[in-house]
Amino acid sequence: MNRGALRVAGYRFGLTFGVRWRGYLSIVVLIGLTGGLAMGALVIARQTQSSFDVAARRVNSSDYFTQTRVFNPTIGLNTGYDPRVLDAIAHLSHVRNVESAVGLNVGPIDANGVPLPASDGIAGTGSVDGEFFDQDRVVIAQGRMADPRRADEFVIDPTTAKAFGIGVGEVVSFGAWTNAQTLLPPSGEAPSPAPYRRFSARLVGITGVQVHEAVQDDVDAGNGALVLFTPGLTRQLLACCADATVSGIQLVGGSRQVAGVNASIARVARTGLPFGSLRLSVIRATAERALKPESVAVGVFGLIAALAALLISGQVIGRQIRGGGGDLAVLRALGADPSMTMIDALFGVACSVLAGSLLAVVVALGVSPLAPLGPFRRFVHSGVYADGVVLGVGLTVLVVCLGGFAVAVAYLDAPHRSARRRQWSTPRRSGVARAAAAAGLPVSAVTGVRFALEPGAGRATVPSRSAIIGAALAMVVLTTTIIFGTSLKTLVSQPALYGWNWDYEINGGGGVGVIAEQAAAKLLNGDPYIGAWAGYYFSVLQIDGHDVPVIGGTPGAAVSPPILSGHGLNAPGEVVLGAQTLAQLHKRVGDSINVGVRGAGSTTLRIVGTATMPAIGIGGAQHLEMGDGALLQYSLIPAAARNIYDQPNPGPNVILVRLRHGTDRAAGFRSLTSIVTTLAGHESSRSVVSVQHPAEIINYRALGTTPTILGAALAAGALSGLGLTLLATVRRRRRDLAVMKTLGFTGKQLAATVAWQSTTAVLIGTLVGMPLGIALGRTLWEQFANEIHAVPRPAIPVATLVLVAVGALLIANIVAAIPARIAAHTPTALLLRTE
Numbered sequence: 001m002n003r004g005a006l007r008v009a010g011y012r013f014g015l016t017f018g019v020r021w022r023g024y025l026s027i028v029v030l031i032g033l034t035g036g037l038a039m040g041a042l043v044i045a046r047q048t049q050s051s052f053d054v055a056a057r058r059v060n061s062s063d064y065f066t067q068t069r070v071f072n073p074t075i076g077l078n079t080g081y082d083p084r085v086l087d088a089i090a091h092l093s094h095v096r097n098v099e100s101a102v103g104l105n106v107g108p109i110d111a112n113g114v115p116l117p118a119s120d121g122i123a124g125t126g127s128v129d130g131e132f133f134d135q136d137r138v139v140i141a142q143g144r145m146a147d148p149r150r151a152d153e154f155v156i157d158p159t160t161a162k163a164f165g166i167g168v169g170e171v172v173s174f175g176a177w178t179n180a181q182t183l184l185p186p187s188g189e190a191p192s193p194a195p196y197r198r199f200s201a202r203l204v205g206i207t208g209v210q211v212h213e214a215v216q217d218d219v220d221a222g223n224g225a226l227v228l229f230t231p232g233l234t235r236q237l238l239a240c241c242a243d244a245t246v247s248g249i250q251l252v253g254g255s256r257q258v259a260g261v262n263a264s265i266a267r268v269a270r271t272g273l274p275f276g277s278l279r280l281s282v283i284r285a286t287a288e289r290a291l292k293p294e295s296v297a298v299g300v301f302g303l304i305a306a307l308a309a310l311l312i313s314g315q316v317i318g319r320q321i322r323g324g325g326g327d328l329a330v331l332r333a334l335g336a337d338p339s340m341t342m343i344d345a346l347f348g349v350a351c352s353v354l355a356g357s358l359l360a361v362v363v364a365l366g367v368s369p370l371a372p373l374g375p376f377r378r379f380v381h382s383g384v385y386a387d388g389v390v391l392g393v394g395l396t397v398l399v400v401c402l403g404g405f406a407v408a409v410a411y412l413d414a415p416h417r418s419a420r421r422r423q424w425s426t427p428r429r430s431g432v433a434r435a436a437a438a439a440g441l442p443v444s445a446v447t448g449v450r451f452a453l454e455p456g457a458g459r460a461t462v463p464s465r466s467a468i469i470g471a472a473l474a475m476v477v478l479t480t481t482i483i484f485g486t487s488l489k490t491l492v493s494q495p496a497l498y499g500w501n502w503d504y505e506i507n508g509g510g511g512v513g514v515i516a517e518q519a520a521a522k523l524l525n526g527d528p529y530i531g532a533w534a535g536y537y538f539s540v541l542q543i544d545g546h547d548v549p550v551i552g553g554t555p556g557a558a559v560s561p562p563i564l565s566g567h568g569l570n571a572p573g574e575v576v577l578g579a580q581t582l583a584q585l586h587k588r589v590g591d592s593i594n595v596g597v598r599g600a601g602s603t604t605l606r607i608v609g610t611a612t613m614p615a616i617g618i619g620g621a622q623h624l625e626m627g628d629g630a631l632l633q634y635s636l637i638p639a640a641a642r643n644i645y646d647q648p649n650p651g652p653n654v655i656l657v658r659l660r661h662g663t664d665r666a667a668g669f670r671s672l673t674s675i676v677t678t679l680a681g682h683e684s685s686r687s688v689v690s691v692q693h694p695a696e697i698i699n700y701r702a703l704g705t706t707p708t709i710l711g712a713a714l715a716a717g718a719l720s721g722l723g724l725t726l727l728a729t730v731r732r733r734r735r736d737l738a739v740m741k742t743l744g745f746t747g748k749q750l751a752a753t754v755a756w757q758s759t760t761a762v763l764i765g766t767l768v769g770m771p772l773g774i775a776l777g778r779t780l781w782e783q784f785a786n787e788i789h790a791v792p793r794p795a796i797p798v799a800t801l802v803l804v805a806v807g808a809l810l811i812a813n814i815v816a817a818i819p820a821r822i823a824a825h826t827p828t829a830l831l832l833r834t835e
Contacts, residue, residue, distance in 0.1 A: 035305075036362065038306035039306075041305055046387060047387070061280055063249060063251045064279055068246070079242070081238045086100055104123065105177040108173065125227060139208040139378070139379065141158070141206050151230060153202055176198075176241045179243055196240060255281035315470050364391060365384055369381075432760075442752070452761045487777075496562060499612040499615070503690075506676060514643050514650050515679060520651060530660065537637050537641075541636070555570050559656045561613055565609055572633045572635075575595065576607075577609075578625070589607050595636060597641075605632060625695070
């Protein structure tokens with residue numbers, strides 16, 4: 001029976017396709033566009049968030065970077081490279097591979113052997129055994145990588161190439177100086193500039209941004225100078241001119257073994273060596289935090305699009321099935337059983353759902369070249385990407401959910417059930433329509449309102465609610481997207497939301513210098529442009545066994561990071577943590593922690609709040625980030641750590657300044673610059689620094705126009721669904737319009753009736769959908785802001801939302817004009833021939 005029903009349904013589908021193809025096409029297009037956009041956005045989000053790991057694998061990254069040797073005769077280290085140390089490290093447990101690079105006393109020289117002025121402060125880097133060539137590979141943006149076997153080739157970063165004034169293909173003369181030549185002689189005179197050795201090398205490549213430096217905040221930016229020489233040259237200079245060795249170490253088991261290996265390296269590399277190290281896991285954590293804003297934003301967009309795909313497509317599917325109810329009733333009267341009528345109703349829709357779902361996969365593949373977003377795109381972008389998880393799950397969800405919805409509608413609206421409901425149903429009258437009539441509105445307006453709100457009864461029943469629900473869904477989608485996008489732009493444009501809760505900072509010199517406190521206080525308190533200020537110190541302290549970057553200030557300071565929960569630092573025994581640090585310590589506000597210096601005593605403090613920590617501090621691992629760090633009383637930082645160079649006139653490492661309300665920023669900056677010039681006489685370098693952006697905010701710029709493109713596509717999908725809903729609803733009123741035309745309605749009155757019908761549906765949908773969209777947008781944004789540890793302050797652009805509402809009403813009238821014109825020119829006898 002079912003096989004026969006399928007044959008009948010297929011035969012009828014072929015016969016009626018010419019009439020119903022528009023409805024089927026609308027289902028295919030809506031599912032394909034909205035569903036494909038949803039899957040494509042989720043593919044982009046997943047690819048973006050995982051892009052660092054993919055990039056690290058492609059460059060064959062080390063798990064751990066550490067200084068393994070340094071030339072420092074004062075502590076008995078008379079060479080900057082010791083192969084015995086590296087051999088011992090290579091044989092440590094859990095070490096899989098070690099490759100090293102050395103700092104070379106090498107720089108460009110003129111014809112007389114004198115170093116060029118542009119080379120001041122820029123040292124050469126030489127690969128010993130393949131570091132930067134086959135491990136931690138350098139990315140080349142222009143030209144090619146140097147041949148590791150050749151001693152006469154090198155590559156350079158673009159900034160240094162510009163400083164040297166050289167381009168790819170040019171040959172440069174270099175000088176090499178021994179370690180002994182770099183030491184000041186006892187007389188204190190400068191060392192002789194005559195190089196120990198001269199050589200020439202050809203610049204064959206300009207490097208791009210390296211994976212480990214692709215995500216940096218403003219504190220760490222600007223440290224990417226690289227003049228890289230080959231192992232072929234480096235081995236010739238190891239014995240004389242290598243002043244330090246840095247090794248990249250790959251571990252069996254990855255970053256989990258770093259702590260044990262680090263302790264072992266400290267033993268084999270000799271006590272007293274000033275280690276500097278960096279873990280891949282730390283770089284990964286920073287990268288993931290920086291990628292999170294765009295990956296979460298695009299992921300949320302994808303979920304919104306997925307919801308729109310299901311709801312809007314479901315509306316169209318329901319109308320298509322109900323629209324064939326008359327034919328099914330005829331089939332039922334001719335003897336078709338319920339299963340046959342149900343299969344007949346579902347056949348075309350099921351084919352459309354399947355075709356639309358497959359089209360969605362194609363659209364998602366078309367969108368996938370946008371992935372990944374962010375700084376690692378240059379390392380991992382490979383064109384079209386088929387994410388099997390997203391595409392497989394997305395295809396299944398579309399087919400199962402929309403197919404299941406179609407089955408439910410076909411079952412509930414089967415002819416015998418519909419007939420039973422009509423038998424007991426009574427026409428519903430709209431109170432709004434009665435009020436419109438009582439208000440003396442034109443008959444066309446009253447009729448249009450009635451068409452929008454009254455479904456009718458019997459054979460003339462029209463699903464009037466679908467247009468209202470469709471309008472509400474479109475408004476929810478559009479409003480949510482606008483709220484989220486505007487809030488993201490607001491976050492980027494308002495530094496106080498990402499921790500910079502002041503206007504400028506006076507820096508004591510890279511975060512390690514000090515500012516004469518008494519002199520600074522006198523100048524700042526007397527400045528008419530300054531509203532408030534506070535001094536802070538930087539350090540790294542042990543908190544419950546974890547190294548945590550901290551800023552030490554005075555309790556109750558007038559300027560401090562913005563608080564997310566609890567309260568600020570008000571008493572000596574309190575501490576405020578970054579939200580991520582709080583989570584890593586497995587603590588809650590109100591708990592106690594132990595704070596101290598490694599190997600020394602500790603102090604117990606009570607956690608009183610969490611804050612959005614600013615990107616501020618010394619640099620590297622010793623500065624705060626949005627979710628990381630601690631704010632505590634400055635006296636908990638040892639005095640030696642607060643003034644590591646034992647400078648006179650001690651004071652804070654930085655002073656945070658907030659200008660008076662209404663002060664011209666340019667005038668305030670000039671005034672602070674004058675104060676810094678005065679303070680320069682107190683034996684420390686000073687600078688006035690404006691906003692220091694965290695990596696998360698800097699990385700937002702990599703989104704470019706992608707959010708606009710995705711938002712416009714989603715808006716187009718939502719508005720298309722609304723337009724199709726309005727067209728279908730108005731077309732279902734053709735019989736009523738024909739009767740009105742017979743009763744004497746003019747073409748203008750018919751057009752006005754249809755316009756009032758569409759306007760009423762969209763107006764009610766807007767009044768319902770826009771508040772829901774605002775609530776949903778606020779909720780999504782607050783969750784997102786909490787994820788990146790920013791101040792959760794959603795932005796609601798009232799003017800934009802008003803324009804959206806007005807635009808929706810305009811679209812409703814434009815859409816209504818098409819069926820109104822058709823109705824006005826359609827012969828009434830053609831529509832009423834069955835009466």
